[in-house]
Amino acid sequence: MTARTDTTIDARLVIPLVAGALLNPINSTMIAVALVPIGRTFDAGPAQTAWLITGLYLATAVGQPVAGVLVDRWGPRRVLLAGALAVALAGVAGTLALSLGWLVGVRVLLGLGTCAGFPAAMAVLRRHADRTGGDVPAGVLSLLAIAAQTTMVIGPTLGGTLIGFFGWPAIFAVNIxxxxxxxxxxxxxxxxxxxPAGPRQRLDLRGVFGNAAILRTYLRQGLAFLAIYAIMFGFVQWLQADRGMSETAAGLLMLPMSLVAAIAAGLSGRADGIRARLVLSVAALLVGSALLLWVGTGTWLGVLVFSSAAFGLAQGLTSVTNQTALYRQASAETMGTASGFFRTAQYVGAMAASALIAICFGDHPTSAGLHTLAVTLAGIAVVLLAVTLVDRRLAAGPLTAANREREPAGS
Known part of the structure; x- marks a missing residue:
């Protein structure tokens, strides 16, 4: 009689994985409600304060693959510790607030430090599953996504609360x-x-870039988060600058997006039905974009809440589903690297969103600019729908450790 391997993942292992993965989304989004007060402090307009967004995302886009390679070569624990140390140092530096340029540098350091969490978590989970012979840890993948997506949207609310009590430097100090x-x-x-007992093997990136299924997953992630970040940062700026809401009120209005994203992520952990969930996420993007076409400074608050919730549904569905697809498509040896590029795709979308906001809003966020943004996002949703429908690999059955290994690498 063969002994059964215990495939249970200890909660004490999940806690540090979640904690490390949260550092990036919380820093990505708290800044949304701080752009206007920081601009007032340093007499800077939206085009200048946008570098606070772009700086972190550029550093993250470059740093995520590097962090993934380091995870695969040196191990997730070392990379997690080094990344958290960098975040703590950035938190100290951010409280000094010497100039806008200084803060941009702090955001770059935050971007580099927060790169470690996601690829390290994915690598730890994949190695645990391979070692124990377990199936895809859909529950833990969902938990990671729920935590990240909830934090991403709670970020503006938390940031607005901190600013209301302590001023905008508090969004940097909280990192300590x-x-x-x-x-x-x-x-x-x-x-x-x-x-490793022998010499270190040379990392074969062809295992990542030669895999068409992974590349399509990157494309979907990038397009989806272009739309999500455009709303997260553009909508909040419009609420403050044109609608006249305070930082705290604007942050609170994003809570529906957070709650719906968390619920959607929690229900998206199943290993099958990937294509259906992605199509539903596109439909949510279209609904949210259509509602924004009717929004103005005097629009009923309920319309704003419903639009925020629609984008939250898209956010929660697309993140977990693409993450689950990636878990199937990458090997254990390249999981850290593949996960790093996965996040790079997300933050390339974020940088594109920052540029799109600047184009649509110009010098000042207006309702007309918000409508232009909504039309653009609807077009992006149509492209995303086409990319999803033509991907035949998304129709595959449930994901298990066994059938994952049987999938063609380049399919």
């Missing part, structure tokens, strides 16, 4: 306790990295 807590959890509960 968050990073220290993440370091402590990783030190205590993430397994020590094992050094």
């Amino acid at each position: 306790p968050l990073a220290v807590g993440s370091m402590l959890c990783a030190w205590l509960w993430v397994p020590r990295d094992e050094r």
